[in-house]
Amino acid sequence: MKKISIVIPAHNEQENVALIHQKIRQVFDGLKNYDFEIIFVNDGSRDNTQQKLEELSQKYREVKFIEFSRNFGHQPAVKAGIDNADGNAVISMDGDLQHPPELIPELIKKWEDGNDIVFTIRTYPKEISFFKRKTSDFFYKLLSSLSDVNLTKGGGSDFRLMDANAVEVMRNFNEDDLFLRGLTSWMGFKQTGIEFTACERQSGESSYNLKKMVTFAFTGITSFSVKPLSLAAYLGFLFSGVSVLGYGIYVLYSFIEKTEISGWASLIMTIVFFGGLQLIILGIIGIYLGKIFKEVKQRPNYIIKNKNF
Numbered sequence: 192m193k194k195i196s197i198v199i200p201a202h203n204e205q206e207n208v209a210l211i212h213q214k215i216r217q218v219f220d221g222l223k224n225y226d227f228e229i230i231f232v233n234d235g236s237r238d239n240t241q242q243k244l245e246e247l248s249q250k251y252r253e254v255k256f257i258e259f260s261r262n263f264g265h266q267p268a269v270k271a272g273i274d275n276a277d278g279n280a281v282i283s284m285d286g287d288l289q290h291p292p293e294l295i296p297e298l299i300k301k302w303e304d305g306n307d308i309v310f311t312i313r314t315y316p317k318e319i320s321f322f323k324r325k326t327s328d329f330f331y332k333l334l335s336s337l338s339d340v341n342l343t344k345g346g347g348s349d350f351r352l353m354d355a356n357a358v359e360v361m362r363n364f365n366e367d368d369l370f371l372r373g374l375t376s377w378m379g380f381k382q383t384g385i386e387f388t389a390c391e392r393q394s395g396e397s398s399y400n401l402k403k404m405v406t407f408a409f410t411g412i413t414s415f416s417v418k419p420l421s422l423a424a425y426l427g428f429l430f431s432g433v434s435v436l437g438y439g440i441y442v443l444y445s446f447i448e449k450t451e452i453s454g455w456a457s458l459i460m461t462i463v464f465f466g467g468l469q470l471i472i473l474g475i476i477g478i479y480l481g482k483i484f485k486e487v488k489q490r491p492n493y494i495i496k497n498k499n500f
Contacts, residue, residue, distance in 0.1 A: 193279040195219075195227045195299065198272030200265055201244070202234040204286045208243050212254060214292040222296060230255045230272045231286070235262030248499050258497040266369035267493040269349055274362050275498070282352045283371075290350040294387050298352040307380035309352040310372075314388050350387075351375065367485040369492060 197215060201208055212229060219227045233241050233256060244256040257271055269283050280302055284290040294311070301309040349372060353361065357380050364374055376382075 192224055192226045194277070195225050195295075196272075196276035196278030196281045197227060197229045197295075198232065198269060198276060198281060198283040199229060199286045200232045200234050200268030200272065201236060201240050201286045202262065202265070202268075203236045203238045203240060205236070205239045205243050207286050207288060208240060209247060211286055211288055211292065212247055212251070214288070215295070216251075216253075218292050218295050222299070225299070228253050228255055228276075228278065230257065230276055232256075232268040232272045233258045234264065234268040235259050245499075255500045256498060257495055260494040260496040263493040265349075266371055269371055270361075270364075270369055271493050271495065273353075273358055275500075276358065279355050280352055281355075281358050282350075284350045290348070291387060294350075294385065297385055301383055301385065302352050302354060305381065306383045307354040307357050308375060308378075308382040310375065310382060310384050311348050311350040312384045312386045313348045313350075314386060348372070354380070356380075365489075365492070367488075367490070367492070368482060 199208075199211065208231060215227070215229060219225060231244050231254070233244060241256075241258055244254070244258075248254040248256055257275060259268070259271070272283065273281055280299070282295060282298060284292070290311070298309045298311075351372075353375070357375075357378060360378055361371075361374065
């Protein structure tokens with residue numbers, strides 16, 4: 192029998208862990224030729240998630256848990272589960288049931304057809320806000336245009352299956368700012384996608400606010416591309432050229448016509464504009480320097496406080 196490892200990061204998911212375990216168990220009841228394990232990664236939950244996981248692990252042999260010493264974030268939690276999985280294939284999915292467990296048999300079928308990585312292509316139901324859908328689409332278009340990875344529209348979900356060979360490669364990545372969906376695309380291997388409609392969160396509230404989404408976007412772009420640095424240089428040349436041509440012609444005309452050069456307001460606006468542009472460019476450079484600063488420390492992506500296997 193082949194073994195499938197299911198990795199589920201859990202942050203304040205006390206109401207969901209038992210339910211998603213039940214649904215996954217029901218799915219594998221219909222898959223007679225596969226054994227499975229569920230690795231829950233408790234990412235510094237402040238509710239009773241850990242207690243629920245310990246209770247489940249005592250009742251069911253397939254339930255395993257990893258408890259972090261604090262909250263390290265969603266991506267390190269997924270990475271920890273992958274690092275500790277020993278299945279022939281590993282499926283990562285969220286614990287809020289927005290990733291439907293009913294899709295697992297189709298993921299396994301695509302894997303058995305010879306694909307090393309089976310990613311999912313998320314579509315949103317009508318209930319999801321227009322803003323959420325459009326900003327998500329814009330991010331993946333921007334990332335694909337600015338980086339060396341090509342993420343399919345809607346293909347940025349962390350709901351995917353990876354063969355053991357791809358998992359072994361993933362374990363060797365120790366970079367500080369993890370962006371797993373980009374790394375998965377960058378790795379290569381034979382890949383295919385499956386469409387699914389994201390479900391409503393079963394219970395609780397998502398901790399993924401707008402600030403975290405923007406930060407995640409910056410992480411994705413700067414982890415796989417130095418094009419923003421090139422863009423900053425191009426902007427510098429562009430606006431310098433525009434200012435030299437525009438104001439140079441104006442000054443030359445005023446000198447020939449012997450007209451007075453006046454207008455402190457336009458001068459102040461110009462200084463403020465170019466001052467802001469310089470700050471933007473310095474900010475882009477600072478982001479990359481900050482990534483280097485964190486990278487050279489070689490701190491671990493996560494710290495495990497406790498686990499039951």
